[in-house]
Amino acid sequence: MLLVEKVYSKNDVxxxxxxxxxxxxxxxxxxxxxxxxxxxxxxxxxxxxxxxxFTKKMKKVIEKAAE
Structure with missing residues (x-):
């Protein structure tokens, strides 16, 4: 089984x-x-x-924050 790390940052939806x-x-x-x-x-x-x-309950990133 391959574990994929979820990538998220501040102001992401x-x-x-x-x-x-x-x-x-x-x-x-x-x-x-x-x-x-x-x-x-x-x-x-x-x-x-x-x-x-949070990582366990998050499904996906819908919108990345403008950097």
Whole structure:
């Protein structure tokens, strides 16, 4: 089995495996470090997740941030 590392950075829009209760499934990464803070693009609710948990729950990067 080949493990593929997911590449993401600050201000990327990502899709999570489960949608937010508001119905939206797109999140913007607003802080990175040991923990990652993401903001729901539907209702602007902010969630702080440990990096390991975020990597496990993230499905894919939808939109890369302009560099």
């Amino acid at each position: 990502v899709e999570m495996k489960k949608p937010h209760p508001c119905g939206e499934n797109r999140w913007r990464i607003i802080r990175m470090g040991m923990d990652i803070r993401i903001k729901c693009l539907g209702c602007n609710h902010s969630v702080l997740l440990p990096r390991r948990e």
